[in-house]
Amino acid sequence: MQFKHPEILYFLFVLVIPILVHLFQLRRFKKEYFTNVRFLKEVSIQTRKSSQLKKWLLLCTRLLLLACLIFAFAQPFFNAKDTKNTGNEMIILLDNSFSMQAKGNRGELLKRAVQDLLENTSDNQRFSLLTNTEAFWDTDIRSIQKELQSLSYSATPFRLDFLLNKVEAKKQDVPKDIVIITDAVNQNTQSTDKLNDQNPTYCIIPKAENKNNASIDKVVINQHSDDFYEIKVDVSAYGDLQSEVPMAVYNGTNLVAKTVITFDNPKKSILFNLPRKDFHGYVALEDNSLNYDNTYYFSISKPEKSNVMAIGEADKNAFLSRIYTSDEFNYKSTVLTTLDYNTLDKQDAILLNELKDIPQALTTTLKAFYDKGGTIILIPAAETSVQNLTGFLGNFGISKIGPLQNTSRQVTKIAFNHPLYQTVFEKKTDNFQYPKVNTSFTVGGNSARILSYEDQSPFLSAVTNKIGTLYLFSAPINKANSNFQNSPLIVPTFYNMAQNNPKTGIAEFTIGDNQSMILDVILSKDEVVTVKNEKSDFIPTQQILNNKIKLSFGDYPEQSGNYAITKGNNSLKNISFNHARTESDLSLQNENIFNKYTKTDSIATVYNDIHSTRTASEAWKYFIIATLLFLLLELLIQKFVK
Structure with a gap:
């Protein structure tokens, strides 16, 4: 036990006074004469004994009373259990990812956590609070009350290690109390590696x-x-969904189609038929769990013809005219000697069909075309030198080309998940009429395999810079060398390679994937395009590419929905944005990674624990109570002890 004012203990010498008073009574006694004291002798002896007992009891009581009073004024206390962390700063890490939309026993998890903070944090409590996207440094609960009440859900996942790095950069070498509020969905053990054992963590x-x-x-x-x-709408069920789930398709605000889903499998695909015209809407379902993944926005623009040019001999290009028909493509075939280089920039896809030599001028032009989002399809000729192929493909990141092999090889594997074939096959199949080749080159490197031989080497592969694509065949596909032109794969392969998705497909992007698109529009020097809807707008990163523009969206927009790309007051194209479905599986909760830290059920428990372990125990009040008790005891002795 220690004292805040130990100098007051000198007053304990005052205890000598009552001792002197009781031991040396200064009164003088008078003698009184009685006629006969014989009858008083026995009474006198009894009275003297009881009087001495009373005096000793009063002496002890008064000494203890004064001692307790002096101890109380000296303010005794016991040291706190945790004195080394008394000056710690409080850091609160609050998860506001989409999984916190889930409902607990008192409502949505995030809203309940915010309410817990507002109700149990005192006005004089200083702290720093970080969410997935925002930071409030050195503040108090009253200052950020409105911000917390309006806190929205974030598509950014809760990255504990990232937030801890952010805290350490701001509060380096500062002792801290870390409070983590998260549902622990999609968390792994690596995320807790940044937690310092020296900082108490709740x-x-x-x-x-x-x-x-x-x-x-x-x-x-x-x-x-x-x-x-x-x-085709792909839907996933997590957990055990027994009830039927309604689903509807809306074009704007107009209901187009409706159905009900029964999840007999965790993965379902629902088909809807839509009129072949502009569509700018969404598909939605209704369940009693997370809301962010119940709506999927998408846009389909009126189909435009894709511009396709084949460079090669006329007889070898003949099969392409049967695929690239005039109702869907502006197809043109030309030989290399009559090629007009000025027309290349106007194409969506350029096909090099068995050119014996690819000139350097054409290589440079096609590399620029690829960088602007164009599609290149290369079918090598048997007469092409490895050196010429390597020189051309090296510009696209493919540097490993082996010599022509005169060995018959059969294609045996299809990458069904590749975008080229995603809509071609209803299911994976092994019973297929696979094509074969008589001679072929060996292609290495990091290109994506689309069609492969028995040894897993590629027959058809692709490389992309996210806006442009190069498709590479490893063998000539003329009828003398291959039966690929007679294969069922020939039409969907070439058709899908030449299709320009921004013109004919679904215009839909995932927020945060930093995706890009090419738009046919001519801008003056100071003009920009804007992406906007009724609620928000932003200016994407844009790069002018002659008669086109490259748009990069980065982490924008912040909210999913249907948007329009506009130039001034003119709408150029409808597009849609959706959040990544990374928070949908609530069963991925991994709270075990926090087992070695203090788990609590509310912020109030955290404050109470910190207060109880770091606050000294005051003992003066107990001495005041003892003083009052001894005062009462003295009164009782005075009254009842004779």
Whole structure:
């Protein structure tokens, strides 16, 4: 026990006074004569004994009373259990990712956590609070009350290691109390590596009562006819969804189609037929769990013809005219000697069909065309030298080309998940009429394999810079060398390679993937295009490419929805944005990674724990109580002890 004012203990010498008073009474006694004291002798002896007992009791009581009073004024206390962390700064890390939309026993997890902070944090408590996207440094609860109440859900996942790095950069070498509020969905053990054992860490892990959830993952055009699109909506079920889930398709605000989903499998694909015209809307489902993944926005523009040019001998290009028909393509065939280089920039796809030599001028032009978002399809000729092929393909990141092999090889593997074939096959199949080749080159490097031989080497591969694509065949496909032209793969392969998705496909982007698109528009020097809807707008990063413009969206927009690309007051194109479905599976909660830290159920428990372990125990009040008790005891002795 220690004292805040130990100098007051000198007053304990005052205890000598009552001792002197009781031991040396200064009164003089008078003698009184009685006629007969014989009868008083026994009474006198008894009275003297009881009087001495009373005096000793009063002496002890008064000494203890004065001693307790002096101790109380000296303010005794006991040291706190945790004295080394008394000056720690409080850091609160609050998860506001989409998974915190889940409902617990008192409502949505994020809203309940915010309410807990508002109700149990005192006005004089200083702290720093960081969410997935925002930071409030050295503040108090009253200053950020409005911001917390309006805190929105973020598509940015809760990255504990990232937030801890951010805190350390701002509060380097400062002792801290870390409070983590998260549902621990999609968290791994690596995320806690940045936690310092020297900083006390408290974890509040709110739990969802219902972990069942349905999510719309993707919308693609499955096939189309002259009058209709058939769209495929991919849906995932997490947990055990027993009830039927309604789903509807809206073009703007107009209901187009409606159905009900029964999840007999975790993955379902729902088909809808839409009129083949401009579409700017969304597909939505209704469940009782997360909201962010219940709506998928997408836009389909009126189909425009893709411009395709084939460079090669006329007889070898003949099969292409049957694929690139005039109703969907502006197809042109030319030989290399009569090629007009000025027309290349106007194409969407350029096909090099068995050129014996690729000139350097054409290589330079095609590299610029690729960088601007164009599609190049290369079919090598048997007479092409490896050196010439290597020189051309090196510009696109493919540097490993082996010599021509005169060995018959059969294509045996299809990359069904590649965008080229995603809408071609309803399911994977092994019973297929695979093509074969008689001679072929060996292609190495990091290109994506689309069609492969038995030894897993590529027959058809691709490289991309996210806006442009180069498709490479490893063998000539003329009828003398291959039966590929007679294969069922020939039409969907070349058709899909030449299709320009911005012109004919679904215009839909995932927020945060930093995706880009090419738009046919001519801008003056100071002009910019804007992406906007009724609620928000932003200016994307844009690069002028002659008669086109490259738009990069970065992490924008912040909210999913249907948007329009505008130039001034003119709308150029409708596009849509969706959040990545990374938070949909609530069963991925991994709270075990916080087992070695202090887990609590509310912020109030955190404050109480810190206060109880770091606050000295005051003992003066107990001495005041003892003083009052001894005062009462003295009164009782005076009254009842004779």
